[in-house]
Amino acid sequence: MNQIPMTARGAELLREELQRLKSVERPRIIQAIAEAREHGDLKENAEYHAAREQQGFCEGRIQEIEAKLSHAQIIDVTQIPNHGKVIFGATVTLYNTATDKEVTYRIVGDDEADIKSNLISVNSPIARAMIGKQVDDAAVVQTPNGEVVYEVVKVEYL
Known part of the structure; x- marks a missing residue:
């Protein structure tokens, strides 16, 4: 992957989003999955499937941000x-x-x-x-x- 030009402010915003996803969103989703599991049958459990879908989006965004930051060419x-x-x-x-x-x-x-x-x-x-x-x-x-x-x-x- 080539270097991605990014302003110092842009890199800071991505780091803030990454921190929020890891420290707030990820634990919230894990909790939602645990609560949905307690409702029993997972095949017909809409809350469980919604939480798993959110988890997929969250983890995908975390990976995307980490990749961008690892290839960032920060220009101040x-x-x-x-x-x-x-x-x-x-x-x-x-x-x-x-x-x-x-x-x-x-x-x-x-x-x-x-x-x-x-x-x-x-x-x-x-x-x-x-x-x-x-x-x-x-x-x-x-x-x-x-x-x-x-x-x-x-x-x-x-």
Whole structure:
């Protein structure tokens, strides 16, 4: 498996989720399975089957997080000198020439992406078009509605 780029914050969130799954969810599910077993016949015991299904999801997510963290390449953009280039982890303010509006995105790993929080995946079309650009550079982004031209207004390493 290749290295997975991740911000320091993204890695911390995964570690917190992993801790919660192991210390809260796993014991809760084990308790639910034990209680459901006490109800007798397991073939027709919906609570037992639901708890076992939850256990499968929980254990699968634990394995997924552990694998991601073991292959994480944690990039703390605040430790990198800002030479004005858009890189992984940078916060970029863009000017949309068609709508005459500005938008600010932070370029993050796939797991951290959340468009509602203006966190976009490094693999998204906008991020791919912006990587390596500098203030006043323009980039053309292919969208479902056609090409959109963005100008880089500001590049911050926050």
